[in-house]
Amino acid sequence: MHNSSLYNRLLRLDTYFFNFLRISIFIVMAWIGGLKAFQYEADGIVPFVANSPLMSFFYKNAGNKVMNEDQRKVLEYTLYKNPEGKVVEKNIDWHKENGTYWFSYGLGTMIIIIGSLVLLGIWFPKIGAIGGILTFLMSLVTLSFLITTPEVYVPNLGGDYPTPQYGFPYLSGAGRLVLKDIIMMAAGLVLFSDSVKKTVKPFTDRI
Incomplete structure (x- = not known):
């Protein structure tokens, strides 16, 4: 009897775990979405957006190719990168003209x-179901960057010795960050399923 009672209590914990997952997703999205309003974060997503066939049209200069210092043809944005913590005026001017910041504001708003919607799923399952499926779809787009963005893999920059590991499957810092979205994708599906069950249950109980 005691074991049965403990088992039932453990079963009921799933509600708290699902809600903790909803809160966790909200914290991540609100934080990252909010940072999209700041220059360094807006600049940082340019390689992902500029190389994505699903998103590049949001940028004015996404497809422009120019010659770099080594007389190699490269995408224009690569010449106007601002390292995190450093602000270069000519780079900022280029990003303003490119539409970098307006797009980032819109993307950040959408993420928040x-x-x-995911957080509201705690009280409103139908809204939570929408949030869950949108989380899945957003993560799917993010994971597509592993195919479209060169910067997600370690480049062959040479040096005193040949670069031993570069290209696929050697993920760069950006690539390792993108790969983690597979967890967010799975979480979105799990929460979608949980919200749908809560939505359908009142109707099945009447039958």
């Missing part, structure tokens, strides 16, 4: 909205 999705996170809020």
